[in-house]
Amino acid sequence: MTFMGNLEELSPYEARDAAGFIESMQQLKERSGLTYRELEAQAARNGDVLARSTLADILRRTSLPPPNLLAAFVRACGDGQRASAWLDARDRIAAGVVAVSATAPSSVPEVDATAEAHLQTEESTGSHPRRTKRRTVTLAAALMVPLLALAAWELLPDGSEAPGAGAPAAAATASRTPADGWVTIRPARTPDLCLTDGRDRDGTYNSAVAVQLPCTQATVPRTYLEPVGEGRYRIQWHHPQMGKGCLTVMGADQIKGLLEPRNDCTQGTLFRLEPTAADSAGAFRLRPAHSSRCIGILDNDTTEGAEAIEEPCTGAADQRFLIRRN
Incomplete structure:
Protein backbone atom coordinates (compact mmCIF):
# COMPACT_ATOMS: atom_id res chain seq x y z
CA MET A 1 0.00 0.00 0.00
CA THR A 2 1.19 3.49 -0.81
CA PHE A 3 -0.40 6.63 0.56
CA MET A 4 -0.13 9.83 -1.45
CA GLY A 5 -1.66 13.29 -1.39
CA ASN A 6 -1.66 16.38 0.78
CA LEU A 7 -2.06 15.60 4.46
CA GLU A 8 -3.97 18.83 4.97
CA GLU A 9 -6.20 18.65 1.88
CA LEU A 10 -8.71 21.49 1.82
CA SER A 11 -12.27 20.33 2.41
CA PRO A 12 -15.30 22.64 2.16
CA TYR A 13 -16.97 20.58 4.89
CA GLU A 14 -14.54 21.83 7.54
CA ALA A 15 -16.40 25.14 7.61
CA ARG A 16 -19.17 25.28 10.24
CA ASP A 17 -20.64 28.68 9.38
CA ALA A 18 -20.74 31.24 6.57
CA ALA A 19 -17.60 33.05 7.75
CA GLY A 20 -15.67 29.79 7.87
CA PHE A 21 -16.91 28.91 4.39
CA ILE A 22 -15.59 32.21 3.01
CA GLU A 23 -12.23 31.42 4.65
CA SER A 24 -12.19 28.08 2.82
CA MET A 25 -12.89 29.90 -0.45
CA GLN A 26 -10.01 32.29 0.27
CA GLN A 27 -7.72 29.31 0.88
CA LEU A 28 -8.85 27.73 -2.40
CA LYS A 29 -8.01 30.93 -4.27
CA GLU A 30 -4.57 31.05 -2.63
CA ARG A 31 -3.90 27.44 -3.58
CA SER A 32 -4.91 28.11 -7.18
CA GLY A 33 -2.20 30.79 -7.43
CA GLU A 40 -12.28 35.82 -14.34
CA ALA A 41 -10.52 34.80 -17.56
CA GLN A 42 -10.44 31.13 -16.60
CA ALA A 43 -14.15 31.19 -15.76
CA ALA A 44 -14.87 32.66 -19.19
CA ARG A 45 -12.92 29.82 -20.80
CA ASN A 46 -15.08 27.41 -18.78
CA GLY A 47 -18.23 29.08 -20.11
CA ASP A 48 -18.99 30.74 -16.76
CA VAL A 49 -19.47 34.34 -15.66
CA LEU A 50 -17.25 35.39 -12.74
CA ALA A 51 -16.61 39.14 -12.56
CA ARG A 52 -13.47 39.85 -10.57
CA SER A 53 -15.10 42.79 -8.77
CA THR A 54 -17.97 40.56 -7.61
CA LEU A 55 -15.58 37.81 -6.48
CA ALA A 56 -13.40 40.27 -4.58
CA ASP A 57 -16.50 41.62 -2.85
CA ILE A 58 -17.62 38.09 -1.90
CA LEU A 59 -14.25 37.18 -0.37
CA ARG A 60 -14.28 40.34 1.76
CA ARG A 61 -17.65 39.48 3.32
CA THR A 62 -18.89 36.78 5.69
CA SER A 63 -22.11 35.82 3.90
CA LEU A 64 -22.70 32.77 1.71
CA PRO A 65 -22.10 33.28 -2.02
CA ARG A 75 -14.17 25.44 -11.44
CA ALA A 76 -11.94 28.43 -12.19
CA CYS A 77 -9.68 27.46 -9.28
CA GLY A 78 -9.19 24.02 -10.82
CA ASP A 79 -11.29 22.09 -8.28
CA GLY A 80 -14.21 21.48 -10.64
CA GLN A 81 -14.35 17.76 -9.92
CA ARG A 82 -15.46 18.65 -6.39
CA ALA A 83 -17.83 21.49 -7.31
CA SER A 84 -20.82 19.42 -6.15
CA ALA A 85 -19.16 18.93 -2.75
CA TRP A 86 -18.62 22.71 -2.37
CA LEU A 87 -22.27 23.34 -3.28
CA ASP A 88 -23.43 20.63 -0.87
CA ALA A 89 -21.32 22.09 1.96
CA ARG A 90 -22.75 25.54 1.24
CA ASP A 91 -26.30 24.18 1.24
CA ARG A 92 -25.68 22.41 4.57
CA ILE A 93 -24.69 25.68 6.18
CA ALA A 94 -27.65 27.46 4.60
CA ALA A 95 -30.03 24.73 5.81
CA GLY A 96 -28.63 24.94 9.33
CA VAL A 97 -29.17 28.68 9.32
CA VAL A 98 -32.81 28.23 8.26
CA ALA A 99 -33.34 25.81 11.15
CA VAL A 100 -32.46 28.45 13.77
CA SER A 101 -33.86 31.52 12.05
CA ALA A 102 -37.17 31.39 13.95
CA THR A 103 -35.44 31.93 17.30
CA ALA A 104 -32.47 34.05 16.24
CA PRO A 105 -33.33 36.04 13.11
CA SER A 106 -30.58 38.59 13.68
CA SER A 107 -27.91 35.88 13.47
CA VAL A 108 -28.92 34.55 10.06
CA PRO A 109 -26.13 34.92 7.47
CA GLU A 110 -27.97 35.54 4.21
CA VAL A 111 -26.86 35.00 0.64
CA ASP A 112 -24.95 38.09 -0.44
CA ALA A 113 -27.65 40.26 -2.06
CA THR A 114 -25.13 42.61 -3.69
CA ALA A 115 -23.27 39.75 -5.33
CA GLU A 116 -26.54 38.17 -6.43
CA ALA A 117 -27.60 41.43 -8.05
CA HIS A 118 -24.21 41.71 -9.78
CA LEU A 119 -24.50 38.16 -11.01
CA GLN A 120 -28.01 38.65 -12.37
CA THR A 121 -26.90 41.83 -14.18
CA GLU A 122 -23.90 40.06 -15.69
CA GLU A 123 -25.98 37.11 -16.81
CA SER A 124 -28.64 39.35 -18.34
CA THR A 125 -26.02 40.77 -20.72
CA GLY A 126 -25.00 37.37 -22.07
CA SER A 127 -26.52 34.12 -23.17
CA HIS A 128 -26.31 31.89 -20.11
CA PRO A 129 -29.72 30.25 -19.52
CA ARG A 130 -27.96 27.03 -18.50
CA ARG A 131 -26.35 28.65 -15.46
CA THR A 132 -29.49 30.56 -14.42
CA LYS A 133 -31.46 27.32 -14.42
CA ARG A 134 -28.76 25.58 -12.41
CA ARG A 135 -28.85 28.27 -9.74
CA THR A 136 -32.62 27.96 -9.45
CA VAL A 137 -32.41 24.20 -9.12
CA THR A 138 -29.60 24.45 -6.55
CA LEU A 139 -31.53 26.91 -4.40
CA ALA A 140 -34.58 24.67 -4.54
CA ALA A 141 -32.41 21.72 -3.53
CA ALA A 142 -31.13 23.66 -0.53
CA LEU A 143 -34.67 24.14 0.70
CA MET A 144 -35.33 20.42 0.30
CA VAL A 145 -32.26 19.33 2.34
CA PRO A 146 -34.20 18.60 5.57
CA LEU A 147 -36.69 16.43 3.65
CA LEU A 148 -34.01 14.62 1.69
CA ALA A 149 -32.03 13.94 4.85
CA LEU A 150 -34.96 11.95 6.23
CA ALA A 151 -35.33 9.94 3.04
CA ALA A 152 -31.59 9.22 2.76
CA TRP A 153 -31.46 7.25 6.01
CA GLU A 154 -34.05 4.60 5.13
CA LEU A 155 -33.22 1.39 7.03
CA LEU A 156 -32.64 -1.97 5.41
CA PRO A 157 -35.35 -4.65 5.80
CA ASP A 158 -32.81 -6.94 7.47
CA GLY A 159 -33.38 -6.85 11.22
CA SER A 160 -35.68 -3.83 11.02
CA GLU A 161 -39.04 -3.48 12.69
CA ALA A 162 -42.30 -4.37 10.99
CA PRO A 163 -44.10 -1.51 9.20
CA GLY A 164 -45.98 0.66 11.66
CA ALA A 165 -44.06 -0.55 14.71
CA GLY A 166 -41.96 1.89 16.71
CA ALA A 167 -42.67 4.82 14.40
CA PRO A 168 -41.46 7.55 16.83
CA ALA A 169 -38.14 5.75 17.37
CA ALA A 170 -37.70 5.23 13.64
CA ALA A 171 -38.34 8.90 12.93
CA ALA A 172 -35.78 9.94 15.53
CA THR A 173 -33.26 7.51 14.08
CA ALA A 174 -33.79 8.71 10.51
CA SER A 175 -32.89 12.28 11.49
CA ARG A 176 -29.54 11.31 12.99
CA THR A 177 -26.45 12.05 10.91
CA PRO A 178 -22.85 11.04 11.64
CA ALA A 179 -20.12 13.41 12.68
CA ASP A 180 -17.78 14.22 9.82
CA GLY A 181 -14.25 15.60 9.72
CA TRP A 182 -11.61 13.98 11.94
CA VAL A 183 -13.24 10.97 13.59
CA THR A 184 -12.72 7.51 14.99
CA ILE A 185 -14.79 4.58 13.71
CA ARG A 186 -15.39 1.98 16.45
CA PRO A 187 -17.34 -1.30 16.48
CA ALA A 188 -20.31 -0.49 18.72
CA ARG A 189 -19.97 -3.66 20.82
CA THR A 190 -16.22 -3.13 21.39
CA PRO A 191 -15.91 0.67 21.61
CA ASP A 192 -12.32 0.49 22.90
CA LEU A 193 -11.31 -0.80 19.44
CA CYS A 194 -10.99 1.39 16.33
CA LEU A 195 -10.85 0.60 12.62
CA THR A 196 -7.26 1.32 11.61
CA ASP A 197 -4.22 0.23 9.63
CA GLY A 198 -3.30 -3.47 9.98
CA ARG A 199 -2.59 -6.71 8.11
CA ASP A 200 -4.78 -9.69 7.33
CA ARG A 201 -4.25 -12.39 9.94
CA ASP A 202 -3.45 -15.09 7.37
CA GLY A 203 -0.52 -13.06 6.07
CA THR A 204 -1.56 -13.55 2.45
CA TYR A 205 -1.68 -9.87 1.49
CA ASN A 206 1.29 -7.50 1.58
CA SER A 207 -0.61 -4.23 1.83
CA ALA A 208 -2.46 -2.69 4.75
CA VAL A 209 -6.12 -3.47 5.36
CA ALA A 210 -8.68 -2.14 7.84
CA VAL A 211 -8.69 -4.07 11.12
CA GLN A 212 -9.93 -3.42 14.66
CA LEU A 213 -7.23 -2.54 17.17
CA PRO A 214 -7.21 -0.76 20.56
CA CYS A 215 -7.85 2.93 19.94
CA THR A 216 -4.79 3.79 22.05
CA GLN A 217 -2.71 2.08 19.34
CA ALA A 218 -4.67 3.59 16.45
CA THR A 219 -3.44 7.19 16.53
CA VAL A 220 -1.78 6.76 13.11
CA PRO A 221 -3.19 6.99 10.53
CA ARG A 222 -5.84 9.55 11.41
CA THR A 223 -9.31 8.98 9.99
CA TYR A 224 -11.14 11.74 8.11
CA LEU A 225 -14.79 11.27 7.13
CA GLU A 226 -15.42 13.37 4.01
CA PRO A 227 -19.02 14.03 2.90
CA VAL A 228 -19.28 14.06 -0.88
CA GLY A 229 -23.00 14.77 -1.24
CA GLU A 230 -26.19 12.73 -1.57
CA MET A 242 2.66 7.93 3.62
CA GLY A 243 0.14 10.71 2.99
CA LYS A 244 -3.54 10.13 2.25
CA GLY A 245 -5.42 6.99 1.21
CA CYS A 246 -9.15 6.28 0.89
CA LEU A 247 -10.67 2.99 2.03
CA THR A 248 -11.70 0.82 -0.90
CA VAL A 249 -13.54 -2.50 -0.91
CA MET A 250 -11.26 -5.06 -2.57
CA GLY A 251 -12.34 -7.01 -5.63
CA ALA A 252 -11.75 -10.60 -6.64
CA ASP A 253 -8.12 -9.89 -7.59
CA GLN A 254 -7.23 -9.14 -3.96
CA ILE A 255 -8.79 -10.55 -0.80
CA LYS A 256 -12.37 -9.96 -1.83
CA GLY A 257 -14.38 -7.78 0.51
CA LEU A 258 -11.56 -6.51 2.75
CA LEU A 259 -10.91 -2.76 2.93
CA GLU A 260 -7.65 -1.34 1.61
CA PRO A 261 -6.47 2.31 1.57
CA ARG A 262 -5.85 3.43 -2.02
CA ASN A 263 -3.93 6.56 -2.90
CA ASP A 264 -6.33 7.46 -5.74
CA CYS A 265 -9.32 8.68 -3.77
CA THR A 266 -11.37 9.24 -6.91
CA GLN A 267 -11.46 5.44 -7.21
CA GLY A 268 -12.13 4.91 -3.49
CA THR A 269 -15.37 3.38 -2.27
CA LEU A 270 -18.18 5.75 -1.32
CA PHE A 271 -20.10 4.74 1.79
CA ARG A 272 -23.57 5.45 3.14
CA LEU A 273 -23.80 5.65 6.93
CA GLU A 274 -27.24 4.48 8.07
CA PRO A 275 -28.33 4.96 11.69
CA THR A 276 -29.47 1.77 13.40
CA ALA A 277 -32.68 1.59 15.41
CA ALA A 278 -31.48 -1.37 17.45
CA ASP A 279 -28.71 0.50 19.28
CA SER A 280 -29.31 3.38 21.69
CA ALA A 281 -25.61 4.33 21.57
CA GLY A 282 -26.07 6.10 18.23
CA ALA A 283 -24.48 3.48 16.00
CA PHE A 284 -24.41 3.42 12.20
CA ARG A 285 -24.19 0.79 9.52
CA LEU A 286 -21.50 1.35 6.86
CA ARG A 287 -22.84 0.44 3.43
CA PRO A 288 -20.79 0.69 0.23
CA ASN A 300 -18.25 -11.79 13.74
CA ASP A 301 -14.98 -11.64 15.70
CA THR A 302 -14.46 -9.38 18.73
CA THR A 303 -10.70 -9.93 19.08
CA GLU A 304 -7.96 -7.44 18.29
CA GLY A 305 -6.72 -7.59 14.71
CA ALA A 306 -9.98 -8.91 13.20
CA GLU A 307 -10.49 -7.57 9.68
CA ALA A 308 -13.35 -5.39 8.47
CA ILE A 309 -15.10 -6.92 5.46
CA GLU A 310 -17.99 -6.31 3.08
CA GLU A 311 -20.70 -8.92 3.70
CA PRO A 312 -24.47 -9.39 3.39
CA CYS A 313 -26.42 -7.07 5.69
CA THR A 314 -27.70 -9.10 8.64
CA GLY A 315 -28.43 -6.53 11.34
CA ALA A 316 -25.91 -8.35 13.58
CA ALA A 317 -23.90 -6.49 16.21
CA ASP A 318 -20.66 -6.67 14.21
CA GLN A 319 -22.20 -4.40 11.55
CA ARG A 320 -22.85 -1.47 13.90
CA PHE A 321 -20.22 1.24 14.29
CA LEU A 322 -19.84 4.36 16.39
CA ILE A 323 -18.61 7.54 14.66
CA ARG A 324 -16.89 9.82 17.16
CA ARG A 325 -15.34 13.20 16.40
CA ASN A 326 -11.64 13.07 17.15
Whole structure:
Protein backbone atom coordinates (compact mmCIF):
# COMPACT_ATOMS: atom_id res chain seq x y z
CA MET A 1 0.00 0.00 0.00
CA THR A 2 1.19 3.49 -0.81
CA PHE A 3 -0.40 6.63 0.56
CA MET A 4 -0.13 9.83 -1.45
CA GLY A 5 -1.66 13.29 -1.39
CA ASN A 6 -1.66 16.38 0.78
CA LEU A 7 -2.06 15.60 4.46
CA GLU A 8 -3.97 18.83 4.97
CA GLU A 9 -6.20 18.65 1.88
CA LEU A 10 -8.71 21.49 1.82
CA SER A 11 -12.27 20.33 2.41
CA PRO A 12 -15.30 22.64 2.16
CA TYR A 13 -16.97 20.58 4.89
CA GLU A 14 -14.54 21.83 7.54
CA ALA A 15 -16.40 25.14 7.61
CA ARG A 16 -19.17 25.28 10.24
CA ASP A 17 -20.64 28.68 9.38
CA ALA A 18 -20.74 31.24 6.57
CA ALA A 19 -17.60 33.05 7.75
CA GLY A 20 -15.67 29.79 7.87
CA PHE A 21 -16.91 28.91 4.39
CA ILE A 22 -15.59 32.21 3.01
CA GLU A 23 -12.23 31.42 4.65
CA SER A 24 -12.19 28.08 2.82
CA MET A 25 -12.89 29.90 -0.45
CA GLN A 26 -10.01 32.29 0.27
CA GLN A 27 -7.72 29.31 0.88
CA LEU A 28 -8.85 27.73 -2.40
CA LYS A 29 -8.01 30.93 -4.27
CA GLU A 30 -4.57 31.05 -2.63
CA ARG A 31 -3.90 27.44 -3.58
CA SER A 32 -4.91 28.11 -7.18
CA GLY A 33 -2.20 30.79 -7.43
CA LEU A 34 -4.47 32.86 -9.69
CA THR A 35 -5.28 36.55 -9.46
CA TYR A 36 -8.84 37.87 -9.61
CA ARG A 37 -8.29 38.84 -13.24
CA GLU A 38 -6.94 35.37 -14.08
CA LEU A 39 -9.88 33.69 -12.33
CA GLU A 40 -12.28 35.82 -14.34
CA ALA A 41 -10.52 34.80 -17.56
CA GLN A 42 -10.44 31.13 -16.60
CA ALA A 43 -14.15 31.19 -15.76
CA ALA A 44 -14.87 32.66 -19.19
CA ARG A 45 -12.92 29.82 -20.80
CA ASN A 46 -15.08 27.41 -18.78
CA GLY A 47 -18.23 29.08 -20.11
CA ASP A 48 -18.99 30.74 -16.76
CA VAL A 49 -19.47 34.34 -15.66
CA LEU A 50 -17.25 35.39 -12.74
CA ALA A 51 -16.61 39.14 -12.56
CA ARG A 52 -13.47 39.85 -10.57
CA SER A 53 -15.10 42.79 -8.77
CA THR A 54 -17.97 40.56 -7.61
CA LEU A 55 -15.58 37.81 -6.48
CA ALA A 56 -13.40 40.27 -4.58
CA ASP A 57 -16.50 41.62 -2.85
CA ILE A 58 -17.62 38.09 -1.90
CA LEU A 59 -14.25 37.18 -0.37
CA ARG A 60 -14.28 40.34 1.76
CA ARG A 61 -17.65 39.48 3.32
CA THR A 62 -18.89 36.78 5.69
CA SER A 63 -22.11 35.82 3.90
CA LEU A 64 -22.70 32.77 1.71
CA PRO A 65 -22.10 33.28 -2.02
CA PRO A 66 -24.79 32.55 -4.61
CA PRO A 67 -24.53 28.90 -5.73
CA ASN A 68 -23.85 29.81 -9.35
CA LEU A 69 -20.99 32.11 -8.43
CA LEU A 70 -19.56 29.47 -6.09
CA ALA A 71 -19.61 26.78 -8.78
CA ALA A 72 -17.94 29.10 -11.29
CA PHE A 73 -15.29 30.07 -8.73
CA VAL A 74 -14.49 26.45 -7.79
CA ARG A 75 -14.17 25.44 -11.44
CA ALA A 76 -11.94 28.43 -12.19
CA CYS A 77 -9.68 27.46 -9.28
CA GLY A 78 -9.19 24.02 -10.82
CA ASP A 79 -11.29 22.09 -8.28
CA GLY A 80 -14.21 21.48 -10.64
CA GLN A 81 -14.35 17.76 -9.92
CA ARG A 82 -15.46 18.65 -6.39
CA ALA A 83 -17.83 21.49 -7.31
CA SER A 84 -20.82 19.42 -6.15
CA ALA A 85 -19.16 18.93 -2.75
CA TRP A 86 -18.62 22.71 -2.37
CA LEU A 87 -22.27 23.34 -3.28
CA ASP A 88 -23.43 20.63 -0.87
CA ALA A 89 -21.32 22.09 1.96
CA ARG A 90 -22.75 25.54 1.24
CA ASP A 91 -26.30 24.18 1.24
CA ARG A 92 -25.68 22.41 4.57
CA ILE A 93 -24.69 25.68 6.18
CA ALA A 94 -27.65 27.46 4.60
CA ALA A 95 -30.03 24.73 5.81
CA GLY A 96 -28.63 24.94 9.33
CA VAL A 97 -29.17 28.68 9.32
CA VAL A 98 -32.81 28.23 8.26
CA ALA A 99 -33.34 25.81 11.15
CA VAL A 100 -32.46 28.45 13.77
CA SER A 101 -33.86 31.52 12.05
CA ALA A 102 -37.17 31.39 13.95
CA THR A 103 -35.44 31.93 17.30
CA ALA A 104 -32.47 34.05 16.24
CA PRO A 105 -33.33 36.04 13.11
CA SER A 106 -30.58 38.59 13.68
CA SER A 107 -27.91 35.88 13.47
CA VAL A 108 -28.92 34.55 10.06
CA PRO A 109 -26.13 34.92 7.47
CA GLU A 110 -27.97 35.54 4.21
CA VAL A 111 -26.86 35.00 0.64
CA ASP A 112 -24.95 38.09 -0.44
CA ALA A 113 -27.65 40.26 -2.06
CA THR A 114 -25.13 42.61 -3.69
CA ALA A 115 -23.27 39.75 -5.33
CA GLU A 116 -26.54 38.17 -6.43
CA ALA A 117 -27.60 41.43 -8.05
CA HIS A 118 -24.21 41.71 -9.78
CA LEU A 119 -24.50 38.16 -11.01
CA GLN A 120 -28.01 38.65 -12.37
CA THR A 121 -26.90 41.83 -14.18
CA GLU A 122 -23.90 40.06 -15.69
CA GLU A 123 -25.98 37.11 -16.81
CA SER A 124 -28.64 39.35 -18.34
CA THR A 125 -26.02 40.77 -20.72
CA GLY A 126 -25.00 37.37 -22.07
CA SER A 127 -26.52 34.12 -23.17
CA HIS A 128 -26.31 31.89 -20.11
CA PRO A 129 -29.72 30.25 -19.52
CA ARG A 130 -27.96 27.03 -18.50
CA ARG A 131 -26.35 28.65 -15.46
CA THR A 132 -29.49 30.56 -14.42
CA LYS A 133 -31.46 27.32 -14.42
CA ARG A 134 -28.76 25.58 -12.41
CA ARG A 135 -28.85 28.27 -9.74
CA THR A 136 -32.62 27.96 -9.45
CA VAL A 137 -32.41 24.20 -9.12
CA THR A 138 -29.60 24.45 -6.55
CA LEU A 139 -31.53 26.91 -4.40
CA ALA A 140 -34.58 24.67 -4.54
CA ALA A 141 -32.41 21.72 -3.53
CA ALA A 142 -31.13 23.66 -0.53
CA LEU A 143 -34.67 24.14 0.70
CA MET A 144 -35.33 20.42 0.30
CA VAL A 145 -32.26 19.33 2.34
CA PRO A 146 -34.20 18.60 5.57
CA LEU A 147 -36.69 16.43 3.65
CA LEU A 148 -34.01 14.62 1.69
CA ALA A 149 -32.03 13.94 4.85
CA LEU A 150 -34.96 11.95 6.23
CA ALA A 151 -35.33 9.94 3.04
CA ALA A 152 -31.59 9.22 2.76
CA TRP A 153 -31.46 7.25 6.01
CA GLU A 154 -34.05 4.60 5.13
CA LEU A 155 -33.22 1.39 7.03
CA LEU A 156 -32.64 -1.97 5.41
CA PRO A 157 -35.35 -4.65 5.80
CA ASP A 158 -32.81 -6.94 7.47
CA GLY A 159 -33.38 -6.85 11.22
CA SER A 160 -35.68 -3.83 11.02
CA GLU A 161 -39.04 -3.48 12.69
CA ALA A 162 -42.30 -4.37 10.99
CA PRO A 163 -44.10 -1.51 9.20
CA GLY A 164 -45.98 0.66 11.66
CA ALA A 165 -44.06 -0.55 14.71
CA GLY A 166 -41.96 1.89 16.71
CA ALA A 167 -42.67 4.82 14.40
CA PRO A 168 -41.46 7.55 16.83
CA ALA A 169 -38.14 5.75 17.37
CA ALA A 170 -37.70 5.23 13.64
CA ALA A 171 -38.34 8.90 12.93
CA ALA A 172 -35.78 9.94 15.53
CA THR A 173 -33.26 7.51 14.08
CA ALA A 174 -33.79 8.71 10.51
CA SER A 175 -32.89 12.28 11.49
CA ARG A 176 -29.54 11.31 12.99
CA THR A 177 -26.45 12.05 10.91
CA PRO A 178 -22.85 11.04 11.64
CA ALA A 179 -20.12 13.41 12.68
CA ASP A 180 -17.78 14.22 9.82
CA GLY A 181 -14.25 15.60 9.72
CA TRP A 182 -11.61 13.98 11.94
CA VAL A 183 -13.24 10.97 13.59
CA THR A 184 -12.72 7.51 14.99
CA ILE A 185 -14.79 4.58 13.71
CA ARG A 186 -15.39 1.98 16.45
CA PRO A 187 -17.34 -1.30 16.48
CA ALA A 188 -20.31 -0.49 18.72
CA ARG A 189 -19.97 -3.66 20.82
CA THR A 190 -16.22 -3.13 21.39
CA PRO A 191 -15.91 0.67 21.61
CA ASP A 192 -12.32 0.49 22.90
CA LEU A 193 -11.31 -0.80 19.44
CA CYS A 194 -10.99 1.39 16.33
CA LEU A 195 -10.85 0.60 12.62
CA THR A 196 -7.26 1.32 11.61
CA ASP A 197 -4.22 0.23 9.63
CA GLY A 198 -3.30 -3.47 9.98
CA ARG A 199 -2.59 -6.71 8.11
CA ASP A 200 -4.78 -9.69 7.33
CA ARG A 201 -4.25 -12.39 9.94
CA ASP A 202 -3.45 -15.09 7.37
CA GLY A 203 -0.52 -13.06 6.07
CA THR A 204 -1.56 -13.55 2.45
CA TYR A 205 -1.68 -9.87 1.49
CA ASN A 206 1.29 -7.50 1.58
CA SER A 207 -0.61 -4.23 1.83
CA ALA A 208 -2.46 -2.69 4.75
CA VAL A 209 -6.12 -3.47 5.36
CA ALA A 210 -8.68 -2.14 7.84
CA VAL A 211 -8.69 -4.07 11.12
CA GLN A 212 -9.93 -3.42 14.66
CA LEU A 213 -7.23 -2.54 17.17
CA PRO A 214 -7.21 -0.76 20.56
CA CYS A 215 -7.85 2.93 19.94
CA THR A 216 -4.79 3.79 22.05
CA GLN A 217 -2.71 2.08 19.34
CA ALA A 218 -4.67 3.59 16.45
CA THR A 219 -3.44 7.19 16.53
CA VAL A 220 -1.78 6.76 13.11
CA PRO A 221 -3.19 6.99 10.53
CA ARG A 222 -5.84 9.55 11.41
CA THR A 223 -9.31 8.98 9.99
CA TYR A 224 -11.14 11.74 8.11
CA LEU A 225 -14.79 11.27 7.13
CA GLU A 226 -15.42 13.37 4.01
CA PRO A 227 -19.02 14.03 2.90
CA VAL A 228 -19.28 14.06 -0.88
CA GLY A 229 -23.00 14.77 -1.24
CA GLU A 230 -26.19 12.73 -1.57
CA GLY A 231 -25.62 11.10 1.83
CA ARG A 232 -22.32 9.50 0.75
CA TYR A 233 -18.89 9.66 2.39
CA ARG A 234 -15.26 8.82 1.71
CA ILE A 235 -13.27 7.33 4.57
CA GLN A 236 -9.80 8.83 4.36
CA TRP A 237 -6.70 7.72 6.23
CA HIS A 238 -3.97 10.33 6.73
CA HIS A 239 -0.46 9.13 7.57
CA PRO A 240 2.37 11.57 8.46
CA GLN A 241 4.82 9.78 6.16
CA MET A 242 2.66 7.93 3.62
CA GLY A 243 0.14 10.71 2.99
CA LYS A 244 -3.54 10.13 2.25
CA GLY A 245 -5.42 6.99 1.21
CA CYS A 246 -9.15 6.28 0.89
CA LEU A 247 -10.67 2.99 2.03
CA THR A 248 -11.70 0.82 -0.90
CA VAL A 249 -13.54 -2.50 -0.91
CA MET A 250 -11.26 -5.06 -2.57
CA GLY A 251 -12.34 -7.01 -5.63
CA ALA A 252 -11.75 -10.60 -6.64
CA ASP A 253 -8.12 -9.89 -7.59
CA GLN A 254 -7.23 -9.14 -3.96
CA ILE A 255 -8.79 -10.55 -0.80
CA LYS A 256 -12.37 -9.96 -1.83
CA GLY A 257 -14.38 -7.78 0.51
CA LEU A 258 -11.56 -6.51 2.75
CA LEU A 259 -10.91 -2.76 2.93
CA GLU A 260 -7.65 -1.34 1.61
CA PRO A 261 -6.47 2.31 1.57
CA ARG A 262 -5.85 3.43 -2.02
CA ASN A 263 -3.93 6.56 -2.90
CA ASP A 264 -6.33 7.46 -5.74
CA CYS A 265 -9.32 8.68 -3.77
CA THR A 266 -11.37 9.24 -6.91
CA GLN A 267 -11.46 5.44 -7.21
CA GLY A 268 -12.13 4.91 -3.49
CA THR A 269 -15.37 3.38 -2.27
CA LEU A 270 -18.18 5.75 -1.32
CA PHE A 271 -20.10 4.74 1.79
CA ARG A 272 -23.57 5.45 3.14
CA LEU A 273 -23.80 5.65 6.93
CA GLU A 274 -27.24 4.48 8.07
CA PRO A 275 -28.33 4.96 11.69
CA THR A 276 -29.47 1.77 13.40
CA ALA A 277 -32.68 1.59 15.41
CA ALA A 278 -31.48 -1.37 17.45
CA ASP A 279 -28.71 0.50 19.28
CA SER A 280 -29.31 3.38 21.69
CA ALA A 281 -25.61 4.33 21.57
CA GLY A 282 -26.07 6.10 18.23
CA ALA A 283 -24.48 3.48 16.00
CA PHE A 284 -24.41 3.42 12.20
CA ARG A 285 -24.19 0.79 9.52
CA LEU A 286 -21.50 1.35 6.86
CA ARG A 287 -22.84 0.44 3.43
CA PRO A 288 -20.79 0.69 0.23
CA ALA A 289 -22.83 2.91 -2.07
CA HIS A 290 -22.25 0.60 -5.03
CA SER A 291 -23.84 -2.46 -3.40
CA SER A 292 -26.63 -3.57 -1.07
CA ARG A 293 -24.13 -5.08 1.38
CA CYS A 294 -22.73 -3.85 4.71
CA ILE A 295 -19.35 -3.56 6.39
CA GLY A 296 -18.89 -5.93 9.32
CA ILE A 297 -16.12 -7.73 11.18
CA LEU A 298 -14.85 -10.96 9.63
CA ASP A 299 -16.39 -14.04 11.28
CA ASN A 300 -18.25 -11.79 13.74
CA ASP A 301 -14.98 -11.64 15.70
CA THR A 302 -14.46 -9.38 18.73
CA THR A 303 -10.70 -9.93 19.08
CA GLU A 304 -7.96 -7.44 18.29
CA GLY A 305 -6.72 -7.59 14.71
CA ALA A 306 -9.98 -8.91 13.20
CA GLU A 307 -10.49 -7.57 9.68
CA ALA A 308 -13.35 -5.39 8.47
CA ILE A 309 -15.10 -6.92 5.46
CA GLU A 310 -17.99 -6.31 3.08
CA GLU A 311 -20.70 -8.92 3.70
CA PRO A 312 -24.47 -9.39 3.39
CA CYS A 313 -26.42 -7.07 5.69
CA THR A 314 -27.70 -9.10 8.64
CA GLY A 315 -28.43 -6.53 11.34
CA ALA A 316 -25.91 -8.35 13.58
CA ALA A 317 -23.90 -6.49 16.21
CA ASP A 318 -20.66 -6.67 14.21
CA GLN A 319 -22.20 -4.40 11.55
CA ARG A 320 -22.85 -1.47 13.90
CA PHE A 321 -20.22 1.24 14.29
CA LEU A 322 -19.84 4.36 16.39
CA ILE A 323 -18.61 7.54 14.66
CA ARG A 324 -16.89 9.82 17.16
CA ARG A 325 -15.34 13.20 16.40
CA ASN A 326 -11.64 13.07 17.15
